[in-house]
Amino acid sequence: MALRSGLSLLRYISLRTSSRVLSTHINPEINQNGEKTAEFPGAKAPYVTEMKFLNENSYESIPIYRVLDNNGDVILANEEPTLDKETLLNMYKSMVQLNQMDKILYESQRQGRISFYMTNYGEEGMHVGSAAALSPQDLIFAQYREVGVLLYRGMTITELINQCYGNHEDPGKGRHMPVHYGSKQLNVVTISSPLATQMPQAVGAAYAFKRTPDNDRCVICYFGEGAASEGDAFAAFNFAATLDCPVILFCRNNGYAISTPSSEQYRGDGIAARGPSMGLHTIRVDGTDALAVYNAVARARELAVKNKPVLIEAMSYRVGHHSTSDDSTAYRSLEEIQKWTSDENPVQKLRLYLERKGLWNEESEKSLIKESRDFVVRTMQDAEKKKKPHWKEMFEDVYYDMPLKLQKQMHEMEDHLRKYEEHYPMENYEKE
Ligand SMILES: Cc1ncc(C[n+]2csc(CCOP(=O)(O)OP(=O)(O)O)c2C)c(N)n1
Ligand SMILES: [Mg+2]
Structure with missing residues (x-):
């Protein structure tokens, strides 16, 4: 009798709280009647006699892992990654170069020199944090707003600008719209515009890696929270989990899919909530904190190469317009944009961290900005003069x-x- 009431109390607690509690506090072998857990082919779970529908409030929100606070201070000392000076500076320099490239190419579209452009403002931390944690052999499938990943991997500003100008040095031979980068040498699969096409492809590539003897490579697949509404996203999650693929599915949740805010894009606890439900190792991370993203991807990589697929939801904000075809002030307030530009600025956060460590100062900042801007302008002028493909x-x-x-x-x-x-x-x- 005592056993029975103890078990029903546990059952009550487990239903009132999170799924994590459910799995730790109930003996999975026994139900409330002291009988064995049900073993249907499709689910092994305890029986209950209280009818209860679960909804998004049945679970705690998945927490957001971070290392740095908004002032660039490390919150918990043992979470600080051990990155050497060169890596940290490469990460920061890629962010600054990206900002300069975005500024100038955006303007060049406005002047009619290229047909289209997309900026990456607000997402720089996710780019360099993830890229720094990967091996150069890992295969990258990107969506389009991940240029910092490509810069960090080693794609040059010259190569990126040649693509946007569609000249004869563009590996795609001018056939794509601007921002559809790719590089065989750097293991970057060429970007394609239809949303989420890269997701099942990435999982397929990961499965091919798995079938290769002595594989120590993984695949990383970037996608937006908007793209996650495509059926292809679910196909990718399910194949990744059921085939135990060496893949990191990296969602950039920047709050918008063009003019659709994430509040209209999905219900429930974001993209991360889909991970455990589909059998993926999952973490939600502060995408404005490059060090947190680094830690999460480094750990995800360790899991992925052991054929444990991972889903990462990195939270950030798309500071720029969706593309040069969009005016985001039509659907969001300037105050909202301002908040994310000042308080939660990923570039600023890493800069403050580097300054505290004595690795950066006002002077190095000024000279890097000038050097990057001049280089982008010169490269753009050269790219414009180069011949178009035949x-x-x-x-x-x-x-x-x-x-x-x-x-x-x-x-x-x-x-x-x-x-x-x-x-x-x-x-x-x-x-x-
Ligand atoms: C299949 C498909 N449907 C619609 C579009 C048009 N489209 C281009 S980008 C975009 C929004 C994608 O949002 P998200 O995945 O969150 O990425 P973000 O732009 O925020 O980086 C849409 C709807 C498309 N390219 N492909
Ligand atoms: Mg988005």
């Missing part, structure tokens, strides 16, 4: 043998260009 490139590289239909279109184009030669600035294009 027009025939647009018909090539898809089929090994060009189908007749395409061959016909190519010949029609050739005739057209010959006939109306004076209307096309062919001198700006590469010769065959």
Whole structure:
């Protein structure tokens, strides 16, 4: 009798509190009648006689891990990662270069020099923190707003700008819109615009790694909280978990999917809540804190290479407009933007941390900004002068043998260009 009432008290507590309590306080073998836990093929769980629907309030919110406070102070000394000076400075320099590149390329779109651009403001901490924790061999699948990851990995500003200008040095040969970067050498899969396409692809690549003998690589897949509403996201989560893939699914939750705020994008406790429910190791982290992101990804990497897939939800704020096709003041207040620019600025936080450690000062800041800005401006001017790829490139590289239909279109184009030669600035294009 005593045993029975003790068990029902535990059952009561477990239903009133979090799922974590549920798993620790109830003997999983026995239900409240002293019987064995149900063992359906689809669920092994205790029986209960009290009918209760669970909802988002049945669980505590998943906490947000951080290392630094808003002043750049380490909150708990033993959480401070042991990063050498060079790594810390590389992280910070990538952030500053990214800011300068964003500023100038955004303006260059406004001046009609490129067709489109997307800035990364507010998300720099997630970029450099995650990139620094990966091995250069790890394969990156990005969405589009992760340029700091690419810079830290080693993609040069020259390569990035050549892509945006679609000149003949762009590895994509001018076929993509700006910001669709990729690099075979640096293990960065080319970005594609349809949201979430990269997610099942990343999990598939991770599965291929798993099947490779002596694999010590993992895949990291970045995606926005908006993209997480796509069916492909669920397919990716489920394949990652059920096939035990060496993958880190990294959600950048920046609060918006263009004009849709996250409050309208999903219900429940964000993207992280989906992780444990789908069998993924999960953590929610302060994405404005580069050191917290570093720690989370370093640990996630250790798990992933042992074929334990991980979901990370990094919380931040998209400070800039969605893209050059958007004006975000139409759907959010200037005060809201200001709050995230000043108090929760990831670049500022890391800078304060470096200053406290004696690794940075006002002078180094000024010279880095000037150096980065000048380099971006010069590179942009050079990129603009470079020739565009030969027009025939647009018909090539898809089929090994060009189908007749395409061959016909190519010949029609050739005739057209010959006939109306004076209307096309062919001198700006590469010769065959
Ligand atoms: C399948 C698909 N639907 C819609 C779009 C248009 N679109 C481009 S970006 C975007 C918002 C994505 O938001 P999120 O994933 O949160 O990334 P963020 O822009 O915030 O970095 C939308 C709806 C698209 N590119 N692909
Ligand atoms: Mg978003």
